Amino acid sequence: MLIRVINPNTTRSMTEKIGASAQRVAAPGTRIVATNPDSGPVSIESHFDEAISAVGVADEVRKGEQEGTDAYVIACFGDPGLLAARELTRAPVLGIAEAAFHLATMISTRFSIVTTLSRTGIIAEHLLQSYGFAHHCRRVRAAEIPVLDLEDDGACALNRIVDECRRAKAEDNIGAIVLGCGGMADLADEIRDAVGLPIVEGVTAAVKLAETLASLKLGTSKFGDLAFPPPKRFTGRFEHLSS
Numbered sequence: 748m749l750i751r752v753i754n755p756n757t758t759r760s761m762t763e764k765i766g767a768s769a770q771r772v773a774a775p776g777t778r779i780v781a782t783n784p785d786s787g788p789v790s791i792e793s794h795f796d797e798a799i800s801a802v803g804v805a806d807e808v809r810k811g812e813q814e815g816t817d818a819y820v821i822a823c824f825g826d827p828g829l830l831a832a833r834e835l836t837r838a839p840v841l842g843i844a845e846a847a848f849h850l851a852t853m854i855s856t857r858f859s860i861v862t863t864l865s866r867t868g869i870i871a872e873h874l875l876q877s878y879g880f881a882h883h884c885r886r887v888r889a890a891e892i893p894v895l896d897l898e899d900d901g902a903c904a905l906n907r908i909v910d911e912c913r914r915a916k917a918e919d920n921i922g923a924i925v926l927g928c929g930g931m932a933d934l935a936d937e938i939r940d941a942v943g944l945p946i947v948e949g950v951t952a953a954v955k956l957a958e959t960l961a962s963l964k965l966g967t968s969k970f971g972d973l974a975f976p977p978p979k980r981f982t983g984r985f986e987h988l989s990s
């Protein structure tokens with residue numbers, strides 16, 4: 748089985764970290780290809796960053812379709828371009844936020860999210876609403892760290908995240924915590940050991956769910972709104988997308 752794990756930002760070290768975390772939990776017969784767009788934001792910390800990154804996600808899915816990909820993971824907590832990506836393939840496509848929410852509600856009745864910056868918390872709130880998990884989430888918290896601090900050993904990002912997770916455990920009356928950034932993919936075990944709560948991490952959650960869907964031959968439905976896009980002429984820098 749081939750799973751393409753797409754980091755929608757363009758920071759290669761984060762892509763490699765995400766890919767290593769994905770391969771670590773993948774089944775023996777699963778090959779992980781971790782990619783990121785060549786063009787786009789180095790980190791995704793705003794609605795604008797999300798919008799621009801969605802074009803790169805679509806491009807990566809189009810490349811994956813040429814390589815016999817069995818499933819896709821969008822490894823950014825805003826799940827950018829998720830529905831557009833699903834239109835482009837018969838394979839299952841999972842966003843790490845949606846995957847994490849599903850698993851969190853299977854092990855707890857209430858969870859909180861700890862993400863990077865409070866500015867992007869609204870994106871998680873919108874996803875909770877649209878996916879139907881809002882009543883399960885007690886609070887969307889932020890460690891107030893720039894995303895790329897997760898790539899800087901000297902930034903003490905782990906300590907900031909653990910501190911916020913401890914506040915969530917003490918104050919939110921929850922059973923689990925969802926990590927709100929693809930760049931936290933390698934931190935779940937350390938955070939769980941430090942905080943003493945189940946920690947749901949989206950990249951690994953999405954990889955295992957992708958394996959499940961692909962093995963059950965449950966790909967993206969082509970009946971209804973996720974059918975392939977209708978033929979369309981595109982102009983300017985998107986002219987290559989015309990069909």
Ligand SMILES: O=C(O)C[C@H]1NC(=O)NC1=O
Pocket residue numbers: 756789790791792822823824825862863864867894927928929930
């Ligand atoms: O939304 C966030 O704060 C985190 C999000 N940004 C990013 O570059 N990868 C992510 O998972």
